[in-house]
Amino acid sequence: MNEKRTIDRRGFLGFMTWAIGGIISAGFGIPAIAYIIGPAARKEEEQNWIRLGSVSKVELGTPTLFKTEIERQTGWITNKEELSFYVFTENGRDFVALSNICTHLGCRVRWIADQGQFFCPCHNAAFAKNGEVISGPPPRPLDQYPVKEEDGQLFVLGGG
Amino acid sequence: MITRVTNWLDERIGWRNVWEAIFLRKIPKVNWFYTLGSATLFTAINQAVTGILLTIYYAPTPDHAYDSVQYITTQIPMGWLIRGLHHWGASAMVVLTVLHMLRVILLGAYKYPREVTWFSGVFLLLVVVGFGFTGYLLPWDQKAYWGSTVGTRIAGSAPLIGDWILRVMRGGAELSAVTLARFFGVHVWVLPASLILLLAIHMYLVIKIGISATPGREEKA
Structure with a gap:
C-alpha cells in the first residue's frame, strides 16, 4: 500500500x-x-503392587478370578474400587495376570470353563486362556499385568 | 476477503444497522460517572463466565459442596483465579449497581421518558441482591451456613407471613440439603433467566431512548 x-x-x-x-x-x-x-x-497416579491372595487358589491350567479393592482418589472423593484379575498358570511357578476388561469397548469378560475361553457378552468377543483374541471385534489381546509371588501370596503391579 | 464476508452477511441479516444502533449511537457530552452502568454490565459478564466455569466442578449437596469448592481452589489449575473472580466480582457488582443507581438519582436521569428504564433497574437491583444472598450459602462453610441461617431468619421476621417465608426459603424448618439445592437452583437458573430478561429490557430502553445529558442551569432568555 x-x-x-x-x-x-x-x-x-x-x-x-x-x-x-x-x-x-x-x-x-x-x-x-x-x-x-x-x-x-x-498424570496417572503411580503404580503399586496390589495383593491378590494366596497362590494356592490358582488352579493349574485354568484362569482363576481374583477380586481386590483399592482406594482411588477421584476429584474430591476417595472411592473404594473393585479390581478383578484373571491369574493363570500352567506349572504353578510362572503366572500370567490378565485384565478382565475387554479391549474392544471396556465390558467385563468372564471365563467360560466349558469352552475354555474368555467371553465378552457385549459384542460376542472370545479370548483364549492366554488372552489372545479368538473371535470378535477386539483390536488386541487382553492386557497383562506384571505379577509376582512372595511368601505364597500373589501381587500384581497396577494403577493405584 | 473479510469485507466480502461481512457484506454478504449484512445483505442477508442486516447486522450493520444493529451494530451502528448499539455501538455508534450518538450520545450527549457526559462525564465518567456515566460509565458506571457499563461497568456493572462488565461485572455481570464476569459473573456469568466464571459462574458457568464453577458449575463444571461444584456439587450442590452438603456431602460434597465444601470439598468440591476446596478441590476447585487448591487442585484445579487457575481454580483459585476463577473462584476469586466470582467471589470478588460479586461484591463489585453490588457496589457498582448501587453507584450506578446513585448517579441516575443524583443527575435526575430517571425522569420522563426514562421511568420504565428506572423500574427495570430497580428489579435488576433485586436480582443482584438475590444473587448475592443465594450465592453466599453455596461454599457451605461456617460463614455460609450461619450467614444463611441469619439471612433466612431475618426474612422470617416479617409480620404474619414471616414464618411461612422462612420455611419456603429453607425448604423446611431447618437449613438443610434441601436449602442448599434450592439456593443453587435459584442462583444458576432462576436469577440468571430473570437477569437476562430484565437486562434486555433495560438495555433496549437505554439504546432506544438514548441517555440523558448532564443537567445544566436553565439558559437565561
Whole structure:
C-alpha cells in the first residue's frame, strides 16, 4: 500500500477498544482452558503392587478370578474400587495376570470353563486362556499385568 | 476477503444497522460517572463466565459442596483465579449497581421518558441482591451456613407471613440439603433467566431512548 495511512482520534480509540477487549478476553479464555482441561492433563497416579491372595487358589491350567479393592482418589472423593484379575498358570511357578476388561469397548469378560475361553457378552468377543483374541471385534489381546509371588501370596503391579 | 464476508452477511441479516444502533449511537457530552452502568454490565459478564466455569466442578449437596469448592481452589489449575473472580466480582457488582443507581438519582436521569428504564433497574437491583444472598450459602462453610441461617431468619421476621417465608426459603424448618439445592437452583437458573430478561429490557430502553445529558442551569432568555 502506497497511500499514507493516517490514524485519527476516532480510529485510534476504536483500535484501542478492540485491543483492550482482546486482552481481557484472553485473560478469561486462557485460564478457562487450563481450568477445564486440568483434571484430564493430570498424570496417572503411580503404580503399586496390589495383593491378590494366596497362590494356592490358582488352579493349574485354568484362569482363576481374583477380586481386590483399592482406594482411588477421584476429584474430591476417595472411592473404594473393585479390581478383578484373571491369574493363570500352567506349572504353578510362572503366572500370567490378565485384565478382565475387554479391549474392544471396556465390558467385563468372564471365563467360560466349558469352552475354555474368555467371553465378552457385549459384542460376542472370545479370548483364549492366554488372552489372545479368538473371535470378535477386539483390536488386541487382553492386557497383562506384571505379577509376582512372595511368601505364597500373589501381587500384581497396577494403577493405584 | 473479510469485507466480502461481512457484506454478504449484512445483505442477508442486516447486522450493520444493529451494530451502528448499539455501538455508534450518538450520545450527549457526559462525564465518567456515566460509565458506571457499563461497568456493572462488565461485572455481570464476569459473573456469568466464571459462574458457568464453577458449575463444571461444584456439587450442590452438603456431602460434597465444601470439598468440591476446596478441590476447585487448591487442585484445579487457575481454580483459585476463577473462584476469586466470582467471589470478588460479586461484591463489585453490588457496589457498582448501587453507584450506578446513585448517579441516575443524583443527575435526575430517571425522569420522563426514562421511568420504565428506572423500574427495570430497580428489579435488576433485586436480582443482584438475590444473587448475592443465594450465592453466599453455596461454599457451605461456617460463614455460609450461619450467614444463611441469619439471612433466612431475618426474612422470617416479617409480620404474619414471616414464618411461612422462612420455611419456603429453607425448604423446611431447618437449613438443610434441601436449602442448599434450592439456593443453587435459584442462583444458576432462576436469577440468571430473570437477569437476562430484565437486562434486555433495560438495555433496549437505554439504546432506544438514548441517555440523558448532564443537567445544566436553565439558559437565561
